[in-house]
Amino acid sequence: MIIERADVIVTSPDRNFVTLRLETSDGHVGLGDATVNGRELAVVSYLRDHVVQLLIGRDASRIEDTWQFLYRSAYWRRGPITMAAIAAVDMALWDIKGKAAGLPVYQLLGGASRTGLLAYGHASGRDNEELFDSVRKHQAEGYKAIRIQAAVPGLTSIYGIASNATFEANKGARYDHEPAQRGAFPAEEDWDTRSYLRHIPTVFEAVRNEFGPEIPLLHDGHHRMTPIQAASLGKSLEPFDLFWLEDLTPAENPEALRLVRQHTTTPLAIGEIFNTVWDYQQIIREQLIDYVRGAVTHMGGISHLKKTLEYAAQYQIKSGMHGPTDISPVGMAAAMHLGLSIHNFGIQEYMKHGAATDSVFEQSFTWADGMLHPGDEPGLGVALNLDEAGRYPYEQAYLPYNRLADGTVHDW
């Protein structure tokens, strides 16, 4: 099972995706997701210019050895670009191993630990009425757990709100397709943490009053708070029994979470921008979080995220893998196989891709009654339609950024 061909495919059906496609001497094809939202071409270059030639002639069955070789031989370790490139190779090799064995990847990882994966979707709105409609729409689509994001009075455009000004400027495009807005410069949004901290508890109170105590509710703070502000938010939301609060403080300062933890019992999730187990080492060891947000695509692939989650399991910390639309269907499938097999699965983020994306990536996972299942096709269960992919060339795109009222650039 020798790797004979390696191609990096960039396609932009609803948004940009970077996919590594490996082909072996015995005709197996393996796919890996290497998409880093807004910096896609950096990974393309990493793979095309520095990795592809190292893969040709290698034994595709040696997944761990290939991971260690790519990680250690580069000397320049970690970082989002390196780890997404390694992740793509790792995913593609697991895909090939599954196809060669005639088994879905989750069977190779130890088999199913549950019947399906509880998934959450994203509800949002400019006011409570619009937010409630969005929650109801998600419930009608089967979601049993829902993330709540709300506009803040006085602010015009906040990332994560489907109906904000940016959305209108995009003539109704789903916000999740265009947070990486196509164009030559990032869109500017505004922010005021004090208004936000005053407003969000009123939103959760209204949602609990409308939808009752049972439904698991989540919220993403998107790195915008200081430790003491984060502690205050966690405390003020305690009466509304959140499933988790995500990314309250900037992820690069793990010690901030000590202070947050001292003040609130609201469960904490962090790490969608983390790349390795070392980013998590302290916060897992000190039990500063409850959920690991890392995605297979950004955490060095199935092999490395599995190790990270096994470490987390020793501390009763669970998975909450990142699953926005900028994780391609290949990355989502990898997350589902891993999530089904590990013992400490918590919840899976799941935002549906658009029809164009689904036409490029033919998928065999199932979505029923609020639960995902990767399906039983050999490998990851995703096929890349090269003709369809070719119809959607790369388009430059940027995530937005934030400024405070006085013009200061802020975390977003």
Ligand code: KDG
């Ligand atoms: O690429 C960035 C987005 O995927 C991210 O901002 C979405 O925060 C996000 C989430 O929790 O899905």
Ligand code: MG
């Ligand atoms: Mg997030």
